[in-house]
Amino acid sequence: EVQLVESGGVVVQPGGSLRLSCAASGFTFDDYTMHWVRQTPGKGLEWVSLINWNGGETYYVDSVKGRFTISRDNSKNSLYLQMDSLTIEDTALYYCVRDKGGSYYDYWGQGTLVTVSS
Amino acid sequence: EIVLTQSPDFQSVTPKEKVTITCRASQSIGRSLHWYQQKPDQSPKLLIKSASQSFSGVPSRFSGSGSGTDFTLTINSLEAEDAATYYCQQSSSLPLTFGQGTRLEIK
Numbered sequence: 001e002v003q004l005v006e007s008g009g010v011v012v013q014p015g016g017s018l019r020l021s022c023a024a025s026g027f028t029f030d031d032y033t034m035h036w037v038r039q040t041p042g043k044g045l046e047w048v049s050l051i052n053w054n055g056g057e058t059y060y061v062d063s064v065k066g067r068f069t070i071s072r073d074n075s076k077n078s079l080y081l082q083m084d085s086l087t088i089e090d091t092a093l094y095y096c097v098r099d100k101g102g103s104y105y106d107y108w109g110q111g112t113l114v115t116v117s118s
Numbered sequence: 119e120i121v122l123t124q125s126p127d128f129q130s131v132t133p134k135e136k137v138t139i140t141c142r143a144s145q146s147i148g149r150s151l152h153w154y155q156q157k158p159d160q161s162p163k164l165l166i167k168s169a170s171q172s173f174s175g176v177p178s179r180f181s182g183s184g185s186g187t188d189f190t191l192t193i194n195s196l197e198a199e200d201a202a203t204y205y206c207q208q209s210s211s212l213p214l215t216f217g218q219g220t221r222l223e224i225k
Contacts (some may be wrong), residue, residue: 045205047214061213095161103209104152108161
C-alpha cells in the first residue's frame, strides 16, 4: 500500500525556517518525481515545487523561489522541503504528492500544517 | 502562468441528478487537464487524468471531456457520497496550477 506521511509542520515566526519531511513507503520511491502542494482556505490548492527521480531537476513556484529548497534522499525513501524566510502567506497545509508520470498526482499524504505567526 | 477558472463555485444538487462542472484555461493546454475530488478533512483524490481518462477505482458515473481551453467534469446520477469540492489542475506548463474549486452540496 502506497503511503506518504508528512511531518515537521509547526507554528513559526515570520522570517523563521522550517524543514518538512515526507516518508514514502509501498512503492519504489526513486522511480517517481515528487511534488509539494499546499492548501489554504483563501487560495485553495497551490503547487509549490517538484523534484525529479534523482534530484537533478527541481522547479518552484515564483513565490517561493530563493526561499524554499526541495530535496530527496532515495536511500531513505524521503522527500524534504526546506523553508526559509517564511512569511504569513506561507501559512498552509503542505501535502507531499506522487507524480503519476504526467505531472498529475495519484497519491497524496495527509498534509502537515505550517502556521507562520508572530 | 495558466489560469484555470471553474464554474460554478458552488452548486446544491439532489441525488440522482446529473452534474456538470466546467474548467476553462486561460490558454490552450491540449488535454493536460486533470480532476480531483476532496471531501471534508481528507486529501484530494484523483478522478480523471488527461481530460477524459478515468483513474483506477473511480466509479463510472464520473467522466471528463474537453480539450484546448474548455473542459467538463460530469457526474451522472449523483450519490450522497459525492458531496465534496472538485478541482481541476493543468500540467501543460510550469507553474502547475489548479482551479479555485467547485463545492457540491447534496440536498
